[in-house]
Each structure stands twice: as structure tokens, then as C-alpha cells.
Amino acid sequence: MTEIKKTPLHSLHKQLKAKMVNFGGWDMPVQYESVLAEHKYVREHCGIFDVSHMGEIIVEGKDALAYLQGITVNDVSRLELGHGQYSALPTEDAGFIDDLIIYRVGAERYFLCVNASNIEKDFEWLKKHKGEHTVTITNESPMWSQLAVQGPESEEALKAILSPSDQARVADLPYTNITEASFQGKKGFIARTGYTGEKGYEIYIPNAIASSVFAELLEKSNAKPIGLGARDTLRLEACYLLYGNDMDETVSPIEAGIAWAVRFEKGDFLGKAKMEAQKAGTLPARKMVAFKLSEEGIARHGMDVYVGDRKVGVVTSGSVLPTVEGAGGMALIEKDAAALGDDLSIDVRGKRKLAKVVKRPLYSAKVK
């Protein structure tokens, strides 16, 4: 049993009276006040999340582009300097090693933001597939703390702690782009991304100033600290995937509903042939649907999904939907089992509950 890991903000969370839980080996704040209140505050105002457990891996060198093209699904050649894109690291068999965001931070330098639980696995995978490419791959995760500043008032909150020139960069920063910025005199990055469905930023700062930047944001703006509980309900309403729940090495990007990020035209990449066949329908594939329960109750991860008496899939994520109201989530089901508006029934602890396939996302993101 390895020791539970702590982010540099751990003692600050304790001071703020957060309820802590073990999240993938990390002792993280699940809530400070209440999941529902925190969820609402992010939708209406602004929240700050400690996401320092997330991983940061640097890929650099003259072959960085060619190398990344072969091991990711999105088209890295479309990235101009300072741009970012959502992507996936697929297995040879078209499963997910991980999903990630790739930012181009130099002519031949890329910054990869990966899931906390997959840092070591991803790093080993990246090294293993280096082949003859001239690239250096560095796991910088231990160096960086990451804070997410999310909500309609996030721009104002972030500007409150920045210099006038950095404020101007933030004001002009398009969705998914990244820029350098200075925090308390130290160099960091600001990315216009998030995991809540609201306008927001993810900032990367050195560990030494993580607590003081978090505290400064709380002091100088009306942002509140938000725990992982609300992070989960917020991302679920926006239908963002959660690794280990919605997808893993047995689910393909096509099945998981991110075909928009799979760019077949870019050339060859791991798992391509199978993904193409799944998309064309020549290989069987499941599909990710969003659902809402039509009656009382909550469907959760792992519960079986039926059409009539036939089992057609499984709930991958389910919860109450505080903004949308009611309960719902996402389910991975047989492709032809149900279409938009069709009824499903879900086995909720031995009782069948009626649900309906609805449009994804459950909550229309306002990220732009």
C-alpha cells in the first residue's frame, strides 16, 4: 500500500474545513460547504478547484509533431503556437490509454495535461512508443500545481491577481488556447479550458506558490473553493468524460462519443483501422448516450440498462443533475438499441426505473 499523496494545497484545504476523500490515491477535498451549493456557485459566479493531482508531461524535439500524430487521435498539425486541443492516447486495439489536452507551447514543444490516475502509465506508454523519433519526454507533474478557475465570473477573478499586461492576455485568450503569465513573480501558464461547462481557466503554477495563489484568488475575487464532488456533477451535466468511469482501455473514442476529435485524414495512428471500421459500421460498436430518469431515483455507474427485457448496456456515470434538475447521466449502449427520445429502463438497486435518451450534453456548455 503506497502512502496517500497530498497536493501542495493540502493544509489550506484543511484550514478551509474541507471534507477530504481518497481520490485515486490522493487526499483531495470532496466538498467545503455542500456539493449542491458549490455546483450552483460555479454555474452562477466562480469557483476555484485544486486539480494539482493532474499530470503534466512535456514532449519536445524535432520529431515531436510526427511522434504525437502517431500516438494521438486528434490532428496535432492544426495546433498553432499557443493553441490547445482535446485528444486521446489510443491503444493498438482502439481503447483509451487516457484522454488529454495537448497544448503547443513552442515551435517543437508540446505540453500534455493528463489524468492524475494515469500519469505513470501514460509516461511509460509515451516512452515505449518513442521509436526512432528524436524527442525528449519529461514528466513534469511533480513540479506543477494546477488550479481551475471556472464560472461566468472567472475572467474577473483571474484578472484580480494578474499584472495589467497579463490581464490583457487573458482578455484576448480564445477557448482552448494557452499563454504564459506571471503569478506572484513566478512563471506559469493560463489555459482557457475547463471541466465544468462554464467559461473558465486552468492555471499551471510552481508548487511553492500554489497555496498563496489559491488564497489570493479567494481574497481578491468573489470566487469560492469548490470540491471534487461538484466538479463531478458539473462535468457530468456538460457530458465530459471521466477516465475509469466512462471509458478505459476497453472503450474506443468512437464509442465514447468523441469522434469529432478523431481525425482520420491526418495519417496513420494507433488503433486507426479499428476506429474507422467502427465509425463506418463494419465493426460492431457501442455508443455513449445521455439519459434522464423519467421517475424518482438516481442511476449510478455500473447499473444495467435495458430496452424492454433486453440488457443493452451500462450506466457509465450517473448522478443528480443540479442545474438541469432531476437525475441522469451517460450510458454506453448497443448502437441500435435506442435513439434520441426513446425509453430505457435502468436497474437501480433491483428496481427498474424508466429513463429517456436525451441530447448530449445534458447542460449546454457556455465555455466560449
Added chain:
Amino acid sequence: MSFPKELKYTREHEWVRLEGNTAAIGITSYALEQLGDVVHLDLPKVGETFKAGSTFGSIESTKTVSDLYMPITGKVTEINAAIAKKLEGLSDDPYVAGWLIKISFASNDGELMAPADYQKLIAEEE
């Protein structure tokens, strides 16, 4: 957190208000604090009978679902429909407005604790 003296308590963090051969049953302020926001309550129907220790319903927070255990073998005579519609009322007033079910029973076969013993139990859990 408070634990009214006139109530009895169970290991499953329920409280029981005994009145002759009837009882009102709810969940303690400690359990509610552990659960966080309660978002769903599944209660039995009036007339159903349950053995002591069996599951009579469930309570769900944003993250977890917990079974509700019958403290005494008995029959459900009333359910609190009002609280099921206004779940935030549970933590506001867990011991009066927050009752969940009322039951009638023939004999009290429950393993019930005095408030002091219950507080000792949760001190150990902390």
C-alpha cells in the same frame, strides 16, 4: 450536532422515538453530516412489515447511497411524504420534522442505545 436525550439510537445511525407500541424513526444529525447533501429518499409503503435489521428504504446523497435499517420488527403506519419532497429540511430539523417513518410493533426486539452510548460509538468512528 445534537442527540436529544428522549430518543434511542442504533448502530446504523438512526434515531427512534418510542411511544408505547409505536415508534417514529429518523436519521441522526451525525449521519446527515457524513452524507452531505441528501438528494433522494426511498421510503416503504404504509402497511409493509419489516424484521429488525432488514432494509426498509434508502437515502442518497450526491455521491453515495445508504440503506435504511429497521430498528424494531414492525409495520409501517405512516411515511413522511412532506420531507421526501423537501429533503433539505432533513438537516435543518432531523429529530422533529425530519422523521422518516412511523411504525407499530408487538414487542421491542431492537438493539437500541442511549444517547451517551451512541455518542461513544461515533467518537470511535471519527
